[in-house]
Amino acid sequence: DCKHFELPEPDFTMAEEIRVDLEGLEVTWLLYEDFHGGLGEMAVQDWISFRGHTHVFEEFLITWEDRLRQQDPTMMSVKLQKDIAVYKEIVPGLKYVRGEHLSHDHWLDLFRLIGLPRGTTLERLTFRDILTAAPVIASKLQELKELNSRAQGEVSIREALRELELWGAGAVFTFTEYQDSSNKSIRLIKEWKDLLNECLLQSLKDSPYYSGFEDKAGVWERKLVDLDEHLRQINAIQRKWVYLEPIFGHGALPREQARFERVDVDFRVIMSDIGRDGRVLSIVGHTGLRGQLSTMLDQLQRCQRSLNEYLEEKRNAFPRFYFIGDDDLLEILGQSTNPSVIQSHLKKLFAGIHSVQFNTDDSNKQIVAMNSLDGEVVPLMQPVYVTADVEEWLMNLSDQMKETLRILTSNNVRATNQDPAQFPSQILCLGEQIAFAKQCEASIRDHKLSQLRSDLEKKLRSYTSVYINASELGETEAHVLDLKLKSLILDIIHNIDVVEQLNKAGIRSSAEWIWQKQLRYYADNSASMRMVDAQFDYTFEYQVDINPNSGIFITMNPAGKGYGGRQKLPDNLKQLFRPVAMSKPDNEQIAEVILFSEGFGEGKALGRKLVAVFNLAKELLTPQQHYDWGLRALKTVLRGSGQALHNLRRKSDNNEAKDVHSWIVCDGDIDPEWIESLNSVLDDNHLLTMPSGQVVDCSMVGLVLSALSHLNGCSDKLAFVVGLIRGLGGNLSSVSRNDLAKEILHPSMCSSHQVVLLMEDFQLVHHSFLELVNSLLSAEVMSNLHVVLIMDSTHEQFTINCESNPALYKLCHVQWMDQWDKHSMQQV
Known part of the structure; x- marks a missing residue:
């Protein structure tokens, strides 16, 4: 325009400079406005809501710090960087002013600490107030930390007291x-x-x-x-x-x-x-x-x-009361004339008396006989009157027991014919020992030991050849007589061994050591026992002697690997005992004695051969955990052989009653404590010791163990029995007659313990094995074999199995475990 009108052009240099300055200022203040705008959006939020999102503030500061670092430094950017640095200093302290655990009093302390004006409340507190106090917060982080710790600790105490109050309001007795x-x-x-x-x-x-x-x-x-x-x-x-x-x-x-x-x-x-x-x-x-x-x-x-x-x-009046606990003693004292209570506790007071017999004609007020556990009956010479003074009549029973045995011993010694049926087993053995001592000393004096041995062997043959007819005597009497003969046979065998020792030593006088070291019995005014220079009066306690000068013996099985449930004797208790050396048992002598006692006339030769078989089996056969060729298994075979001999002798007795056995069924693995208890069940004593200390007689109880995964901790005997049962477990399709004979029939013939063949129908995957079981049931089943077959009556094969194998229901006792349908019952 100026050129058109031919006017001079104006100078805009200063205006341009002003424009450039204004644009720079605009960018600077826009940067400031942008920073504080974002900060303000956060600052206006109330602190209770924003305190859980402080990470947004931290991210805001990091973003702006990076943004300012990428720009050319200006006064404004430097100022903002300083502000950001101040705000970053309070970021770690924000967690101390969040106040989740603070009470009202704690908030007031916080407000005073960071310099907020009086009247500030938590409800009106904003993030701007916290930002305003940023320098103070940064300088007092330690004080804020301590305030939070105190608040948190007090909150825990407050909650605990509240929990106590809730417990106090709700805790009730059961x-x-x-x-x-x-x-x-x-x-x-x-x-x-x-x-x-x-x-x-x-x-x-x-x-x-x-x-x-x-x-x-x-x-x-x-x-x-x-x-x-x-x-x-x-x-x-x-x-x-x-x-x-x-x-x-x-x-x-x-x-x-x-x-x-x-x-x-x-x-x-x-x-x-x-x-x-x-x-x-x-x-x-x-x-x-x-x-x-x-x-x-x-x-x-x-x-x-x-x-x-x-x-x-x-207890002082009748010391046998120490054998029972307070509860049992109080029951006896409170019901001293009650026969049933008396019977239940007598076996605890008198080891040999299992029960007593009352005179039924006198309202059960007179005890006329005592009975052993095996059924032996010993009539008392004088009846014992049961009165309210229980310790008095029990003492009379003890005295009459001893007097009866003393008189019977005197009669036995004077008798010319030793009839086992006329005297108790204890008196028979005592009389036998008294007679032997007298005969032996006479034979030593007259140099007739060889003749004495011949007489003893003749007596042994006579006892081993005795046939006991259970149908004529009755089961109990026959059993008692059998035990008497076994006891006498054991004593005679020992006496024969003593005579052999004396003969071998060439004894000339009864004063020599070889005779004096023997335990000898004499009938003086009463009865006495002598060994070397020691002499003891026979106390005539029925089976077990009670003496204040008693001794305590502990037999310890080895504790350690392979013997679960066994512990070592504590050192403080071990110091009270002295060890006793035990010699290794003579298996041949044990076999000889047991075979003779079981009625075998050639016990010596048979025992030697059987021990040789066991020794060869132990040396030549492969070692297996369930194989047992030791003394325990040997005794089992010997007792089983005796049982087989008795069965043969009684085979013609068709009226013999069948034994009815109870069964302990253990399903699954057994812990070491129970294994130790079951070992004693399988021993000769057949006793099961419960964890409470109670001892249970399991002489008529069989044992079934199934679903075992291992035999850890089992004794050889227990492992042997389990092995018989496990041998046919699982899939039975491949079991042959030879397997059945090997695993079940042979052991059941030579074992005195019960062997169980336990099967479920799901195991019978092939009909051939069911036919084997059917033929086994149809044949003569050994007394030690018990067949248990578990079958589901609703199974589709049940009818077919019963029709094809009639022995399964004709020769079996059926136990109804659940309701059967009508069709299944008709088939049976």
Whole structure:
């Protein structure tokens, strides 16, 4: 335009400079506005909502720091970088002002600490307030950290106290109904565990911030201390009351009856109150309860002491009462004239007396005979009258037992004909030993030991050839007579061995050592035992002697690998005993003695051959865990051989009753403790010792073990029996007649223990094995073999199996384990 009008052009240099400056300022302030705009969006948010998103603020600062670093430095960028640096310093401290654990008082302390104005409240607190206090927060991080720790600790204490309050409101007793001696019901506390919450209170006291809550926690501490004391006393009182109530309820201790009745009344009232409320803390509020419980406990302890003194007095009067516990003794004292109670406890008082016989004509008031466990009956020379003074008539029974045996011994010694049926086994053996000592000394004097040996061998042959007809004598009498003969045979074999030793030594006088070292029996005024210079009077205790000068012997099986459930003797107990050396048993002599006692006339030759077979088997056959060629297995074969001989002798007796056995079924693996107990079941004593110490006679009990995965910890004997059962387990399709004979028939013929063939129908995958079982049942089944076949009547093959193998239901006892359908029952 200026050129058109021919005017001079104006100078815009200064304006251009101003424009450039303005554009620069615009960029700078836009940067400032952008930063503070983003910061402001966060700053206006209330702190309660934003404190869980502080990571957004941290990411904002990092983003702006990177952005400013990429630009040319300006006054504004430098200022913003300084602001960002200040804000970054408070980022670690933001977690200390979040305040999740802070109470109202803690927030006030926080506001004062970071310099916020008075009147600031948590509800109106914004993130801008926190940013404003950024420099203070950065400088007081340690104080803020301590404030948070204190707040968090106090919150834990507060929550614990709240938990205690909830527990106190909801904790209740668990009760059980108890019937007292009068058949009245009383509610007793059943569960005592975890009733107290003392550990929670202890955790509070361990806190460094406990002082602020000491008053409130102290109230709970006093409550719990009182509660603990009350519960301990009530628990002790309840246990003593439950033990003493049946005793005093039957009037067993009249002199303390009044004392116990007073406690009984108070106890019933207290338990009624506790049962009515039910809350655990309810017992704390009872006024005077502590003193009442202490008095009750003291009175019950007095009753207990009086009871113990009373029982000790009875035990001193009749020492055999030491063999039984307090409960059994109190039952005897309370029912001293009750025959059933007497019978149940006599076998604990007298080792050889299993029961007694009463004179039924006199209302069971006279004991006329004593019975052994095996059924031997020994009539008493004079009856024993049963009176209320139980220790008195039991002492009379003990005296009459000894007097009877003494008279029988005298009669036996004078008798010219030793009839085993006329004397008890104990007297027969004693008389045999007395006669042997007399005959042996006479033979030594007259140099006729060879003749004595011939006489003893003749007597041995006569005893081993005795045939016992069970159908004529009866099962019990035949069994007792068999045991008597076995005992006599054992003694005669020993006597023969003694004579052989004397003959071999060329003895000339009964004063020589070879005779004096023998245990010898003599009939003087009574009966006595002599060995070398020692002499003891025979006490005539039925089977077992009781002597105050008794000894304790411990036989220990090795403890360690392969012997589960066995422990070593503690050192402090080991010091009280001295070891005794044991010689290795002579298997040939043992076999000879057992075979002779079982009735074999050629026991010596047979025993030598059988031991040779076992030795060869042990040396030549492959070692297997369930193979046992030791003494235990040898005795099993010997006893089984004797049983087979007796069966042959009684084969013509068609009226012989069949044994009915019970069975212990163990399904699955057995722990070492039970394995140790089962080992004793399979021993000669056939005793099962329970974990409680109770001993159970398992002489008529068989053993079934199935589904075992291993034989760890089993004895050789147990492993052998299990092996027989496991041998046919699983898939039975491949089992042949030879396998059946090898695993089942042969062991059952030579074992005195029961062998079980246990099968389920799902194992019978091939009909050929079922035919084997059918033929086995159709044949003569050995007495030691028990066949158990578990079949599902609803199975599609059940009808076919029964029709094809009639012995399965014709020769079997059927046990109905569940409801059968009509079609299956018709088929059977």
